[in-house]
Amino acid sequence: MAKAQKKALPVTRSENFSEWYQAVIDAAEMAEASGVRGCMIIKPWGYKIWERIQKRLDAEIQRTGHDNCYFPIFIPLELIEKEASHVEGFAKEMAVVTHHRLEVRDGKLVPAAPLESPLVVRPTSEAMITPAFKRWVQSYRDLPIKINQWANVVRWEMRPRLFLRTSEFLWQEGHTVHASAAEAQEETQTMLRIYADLAEKFMAIPVIPGTKSAGERFPGAVETHTIEAMMQDGRALQAGTSHYLGQNFASAADLTYLDQQGEWQTPHTTSWGASTRLIGALIMVHSDDDGLRLPPTLAPHQVVIVPIIREGDDETKILDVCGQLAARLGEQTYEGEPIRIHIDRRPDTPSNKRWAWVKKGAPLVLEIGIRDIEGGQVSVHNRLAVGDRAVSRPTDEFIGTIGQTLKGIQLSIYEEARAYRKAMIRTDVSTFEEFKAHFKEQSGFVRAKWSGNPESEAELKEASVTIRCLPYEQTGTQGVCVLTGAPATTDAIFAKAY
């Protein structure tokens, strides 16, 4: 009987998924708790991954004609109040600033100088941005306005989890104003496609794009579009949303413009966002029991070179060869970008280094020692085959085919996630009894008909299940609602979610 191979993490997915998630983050040195409730420190490896996501997403945001701006972190309570009054379900867990000075009293530092009116640390910026739009928009000539900001936001979390639910997180929030409903709807679609591409092509995460049901819509939105990903425990994670707000926010804020006929009109607005939560999805979709696995398109280092220097070896020569190898690889490209290489020169053993990069998820690790140099070869470790021995490949051939090699890894990691998802979506659940039994036992998605009845949706929540989306791809067949048995044609995705 084959002995179970020892894994790099102290806990496996099947043992305890939630502890395993935390173990991946620790082992890959991506983030850590900060001592401030729910606020995380994003460490260099985690932040490099965020920078890669940012760079890619920002290029798309700018390519589609949006301008970046920056709005204040503080929102006056009156503005929050104004917005809260017309938006039900408004989150109230916010950090509130009440003082603007610290003073020493009885040898202790205490808050002093109370503010006349408290300030809220932004949970999102609609309340601040809509009044700015009012100043900026006079006539149809000023439309559309298409802006975005990269910022930190704060929503107090009682049960925080790194990347998934943190009191402070990083995100981008886009906000646009349009003359017509059609143009605003087109905008929300454009942005959802960008999010879907980011997930699928860049992060190798298969997603289901669709619209939210009324019960899951962004408060105040007319329509919410979403991409939904499946984690390796069968639960769903919403990875990006795009909202068509209709005239709701504009009306509430008295935002109007003069049209070409000289008439006052109410514009249509949108908002859309994606956050550091994406990194949580990345971890839960791709990692294994040895740590993180990064798709090459996203990976900060696609190839890590570990010099093998033994007692008596010519260290200078080995490091020179590593440098030359890095330079030659850097001239090659994958997906239109130069290959990203890192030489690990830290004072540690080759084995420790290799395992560090396994845990951090680098797609390829090369070991270069005297024997490799003499043989004109490189020893290649592929992150998708951790248990296997290194494969020796002629240096020239390895360099010449690096683009194809990375492409192959990208494809494999994506296909693996797709295959898992496919196996975990049930389409054969047709009664509410079967439905409840499924979610009692496991978490995989159920794709089934739904009548659209809002009451049935409320009932669902008791089972901790939600409608994740009404996928864009509809079969259009006639059937019965899995919740009520009523006739229904709409396909819905049901799941437990993060």
Next chain:
Amino acid sequence: MAKAQKKALPVTRSENFSEWYQAVIDAAEMAEASGVRGCMIIKPWGYKIWERIQKRLDAEIQRTGHDNCYFPIFIPLELIEKEASHVEGFAKEMAVVTHHRLEVRDGKLVPAAPLESPLVVRPTSEAMITPAFKRWVQSYRDLPIKINQWANVVRWEMRPRLFLRTSEFLWQEGHTVHASAAEAQEETQTMLRIYADLAEKFMAIPVIPGTKSAGERFPGAVETHTIEAMMQDGRALQAGTSHYLGQNFASAADLTYLDQQGEWQTPHTTSWGASTRLIGALIMVHSDDDGLRLPPTLAPHQVVIVPIIREGDDETKILDVCGQLAARLGEQTYEGEPIRIHIDRRPDTPSNKRWAWVKKGAPLVLEIGIRDIEGGQVSVHNRLAVGDRAVSRPTDEFIGTIGQTLKGIQLSIYEEARAYRKAMIRTDVSTFEEFKAHFKEQSGFVRAKWSGNPESEAELKEASVTIRCLPYEQTGTQGVCVLTGAPATTDAIFAKAY
């Protein structure tokens, strides 16, 4: 008598420098007040400039081996207290979060759920980062640690001014830990050189690099390095600082490491930062009475194309030609980057558009109408010659020499600032009487000998004058201290400052 030419701004530098500063920001649409005391909205044009600065500076920070991270926006009061106790002169104007929920009471939204212990919105992150270093550093193998973060910070401002003094501002803060004093000192020098290059070569702002006197040092630092720029009212602005903190911060936090001999040692730390204040400097160094002027290396758009479409013109043809021109220009480079072109297609008159770009400071504006197309030429407006008529240049020649043209503008704008600064630095002030008379009448810098006596420095502050720096470039001649008359060899720069 020549009639004074009308200027684009409602107020000139000589009429009221401070109102002029605000007028430049308004006219260039860079930023605006937000309604939250001292917090600004950075509008697209201001933010694009910040993104350019960020991109350049971040590349240098990463090239020199620093990793970006992200630390929480909130710092527990206890950590601030710990640091405040060993650092005198600690700023106490901070935003304090005391509650984590909003509730509706008597129809009003009020802070609810007080925090057990208040949180401070970071004014800088030493208090948060040093404890993290304690977790990360065990032995000499973990050193050096070189990290940076791009973040928003808050210091409550009673007299805010856009970009110069805002309650919230954006910056980068670098923090490093080293085994030896020499290595830490080398680090502070490297970073100051990077700031000096950013100012001089990228922003075309001449700066004086030097060290701070004891009275102007960062609280707790052993040595503070600075770059000082001169504004067009003769006042100084500190544009970037780099601090050698010695073992002070490490000792206070009990930060230690095990050296190669197995002994516990206290490491040496540094910190360094630059902020959106740089944009304030940019405005006050380069702008004129027609608005902002941008050095081409920094400018988000180096060339703006304004299509001239008159009644009866073939609009499609004109726009096609503009598109082709943009494409051909985009194949050219300046300073290793493709030329950045923008076609202004907004529905407005050519004259309004041209003036909008004058005020925003675009280096070159091209007007393209039917006559230009038929003549195979472009009509060129140079931002450095606003009053002049457009210059017609053959299209091919214009494209072929665009790199040189931009280089010429970059040089001119830099030389103009240098010439102004040179004229405004007095080196002939030798007595304290002359010194006081100078600063009573005007603000230009005084370069003179200083004895290094800390008491004389304190006295200076009454005259609202400070020692900006002891420049790296010292003459080394023997003289007398301009403040005390005592013998002195050190040259110092004295100025009123922002």
